[in-house]
Amino acid sequence: MQTTTQDTPAFIKVRGLKKSYSETIQVLKGLDLDMYPGDRIVVIGPSGGGKSTLLRCVMGLENIDEGTIEVDGKPYIKGQGRTEKNAIDHTIQKQVGMVFQHYTLFPHLTILQNLTLAPVKSRGIPRSQAEEKARGLLKRLGLADKADAQPSQLSGGQKQRVAIARALMLSPELMLFDEVTSALDPELVNEVESVMMQLADQHMPMMIVTHDMWFAKNIATRVVFCAGGVVVEDGTPEQIFSNPKEQRTRDFLEKILHTENAA
Amino acid sequence: MSYDIDFFYTLKGIDTLMEGLLVTLQLSLTSIVIGVSLGFVVALMVMSPSKLLSWPATSFIEIFRCTPALIQIVWIFYCVPMLFNVFLDPIVMGVLALSLNLIAFNAEAYRAAIQAIPKAQLDASVALGLNKIQTNVYVVLPQAIRLALPVLVTNGISIFQQSALVAIVAIEDLMYMGKMLSTETYRPIETFTVVALIYFAIALPAMYISSQLEKRLKVA
Numbered sequence: 419m420q421t422t423t424q425d426t427p428a429f430i431k432v433r434g435l436k437k438s439y440s441e442t443i444q445v446l447k448g449l450d451l452d453m454y455p456g457d458r459i460v461v462i463g464p465s466g467g468g469k470s471t472l473l474r475c476v477m478g479l480e481n482i483d484e485g486t487i488e489v490d491g492k493p494y495i496k497g498q499g500r501t502e503k504n505a506i507d508h509t510i511q512k513q514v515g516m517v518f519q520h521y522t523l524f525p526h527l528t529i530l531q532n533l534t535l536a537p538v539k540s541r542g543i544p545r546s547q548a549e550e551k552a553r554g555l556l557k558r559l560g561l562a563d564k565a566d567a568q569p570s571q572l573s574g575g576q577k578q579r580v581a582i583a584r585a586l587m588l589s590p591e592l593m594l595f596d597e598v599t600s601a602l603d604p605e606l607v608n609e610v611e612s613v614m615m616q617l618a619d620q621h622m623p624m625m626i627v628t629h630d631m632w633f634a635k636n637i638a639t640r641v642v643f644c645a646g647g648v649v650v651e652d653g654t655p656e657q658i659f660s661n662p663k664e665q666r667t668r669d670f671l672e673k674i675l676h677t678e679n680a681a
Numbered sequence: 682m683s684y685d686i687d688f689f690y691t692l693k694g695i696d697t698l699m700e701g702l703l704v705t706l707q708l709s710l711t712s713i714v715i716g717v718s719l720g721f722v723v724a725l726m727v728m729s730p731s732k733l734l735s736w737p738a739t740s741f742i743e744i745f746r747c748t749p750a751l752i753q754i755v756w757i758f759y760c761v762p763m764l765f766n767v768f769l770d771p772i773v774m775g776v777l778a779l780s781l782n783l784i785a786f787n788a789e790a791y792r793a794a795i796q797a798i799p800k801a802q803l804d805a806s807v808a809l810g811l812n813k814i815q816t817n818v819y820v821v822l823p824q825a826i827r828l829a830l831p832v833l834v835t836n837g838i839s840i841f842q843q844s845a846l847v848a849i850v851a852i853e854d855l856m857y858m859g860k861m862l863s864t865e866t867y868r869p870i871e872t873f874t875v876v877a878l879i880y881f882a883i884a885l886p887a888m889y890i891s892s893q894l895e896k897r898l899k900v901a
């Protein structure tokens with residue numbers, strides 16, 4: 419199932435990842451995944467298949483039951499049983515950034531303050547330096563005039579671009595995107611996706627969950643089909659979209675492409 | 682009606698009423714300060730994952746929200762000294778009774794405010810590397826205070842009015858002094874009208890300020 423050569427060491431190595439939300443709700447059932455340097459992984463799969471959970475585990479937002487996640491060969495998260503706390507390396511966690519489906523800008527802060535809060539309060543970066551970086555980023559994302567606006571004054575697309583900028587403030591080594599355009603009106607999807615394409619051009623390692631198959635084809639170096647809490651199939655975009663090996667992948671793509679054409 | 686309205690004696694006794702008002706303000710303001718601060722602490726206890734903290738806090742809130750304030754005052758005034766063999770200054774007892782009531786209502790306001798903050802913001806805070814304390818101080822608290830403020834003000838005004846109940850246990854507040862004056866002067870209509878107007882003159886502007894505040898905060 420591995421598509422990249424085994425001799426390059428993996429950047430992210432997920433092994434035997436199990437996650438349940440209660441004794442009865444087991445979501446990830448021993449998931450394995452390797453992400454190599456230069457990879458941009460798009461995770462696709464049916465709703466409820468565990469895509470969000472996978473990303474949340476990599477972000478360190480969920481306590482995993484079993485399994486390990488390594489980054490650059492170093493242990494990052496290790497499950498120690500469902501009711502026991504994970505062993506987690508917070509230094510590595512700080513190198514991971516995430517953008518969510520729902521708007522998560524802090525509504526009581528201006529756009530600029532949203533961007534500088536974490537760098538100033540948690541990383542100890544001088545405020546003036548953080549503000550300069552923030553203004554630079556906002557400018558790059560076409561939001562220069564929004565620095566002093568309140569989040570409520572922004573469109574959904576602008577909010578998500580700010581959320582991306584806020585994550586980039588911390589210079590992450592890996593960016594996670596969980597359906598960041600799903601809550602947007604169709605005409606706003608493009609402005610967010612093009613910012614993500616910009617990041618791709620700058621070789622930002624990314625793990626993306628999306629239902630936009632056209633976007634997936636364009637941005638991914640690898641596509642991972644995740645269903646029932648495991649990786650069912652994993653390959654290049656061409657391979658997965660034109661010639662899927664697994665029946666479940668084929669069924670899923672048929673269904674989703676069919677509804678997309680119908681819509 | 683054989684009763685001639687005459688405000689002369691009531692207005693002559695206005696000093697007595699002002700003395701009572703002072704006690705009323707003292708009772709209310711002290712209770713408000715206690716209620717606003719300890720209410721937040723109790724809210725945090727209620728939301729704590731530890732049952733040892735949440736259970737007593739929740740029971741406290743339910744008891745004080747679900748019994749009449751009058752019973753609370755009378756109970757604390759007569760039962761606390763008998764049960765614990767402590768005899769406190771009546772004003773202190775009054776503050777105790779009113780504060781406990783207000784803490785319960787304010788804790789509920791804070792709890793609702795904290796719960797109204799979308800959980801996704803807490804996930805985002807973790808993703809941004811903020812620790813628990815930083816998240817509470819910079820993300821949760823500023824929003825919780827804003828969201829709860831109109832209710833806190835309303836609760837404060839309400840405790841100012843409820844404070845009239847302490848007259849029943851002979852604390853010499855505005856209500857008590859009014860009752861006394863009306864008996865002395867045989868002028869209940871005039872006296873209780875003036876007393877009502879004094880409560881009204883303080884509560885109305887406070888109410889107005891609170892609704893302005895609410896409008897302001899909604900925009901922000």
Ligand SMILES: Nc1ncnc2c1ncn2[C@@H]1O[C@H](COP(=O)(O)OP(=O)(O)O)[C@@H](O)[C@H]1O
Pocket residue numbers: 439443445463464465466467468469470471472
């Ligand atoms: N916090 C939670 N508590 C309980 N069940 C959850 C929680 N989050 C997700 N689930 C369940 O886990 C399953 C996988 O969810 P998710 O990872 O969000 O899937 P996907 O993103 O692929 O749609 C779903 O059945 C969902 O209902």
Ligand SMILES: [Mg+2]
Pocket residue numbers: 469470471597
């Ligand atoms: Mg999801």
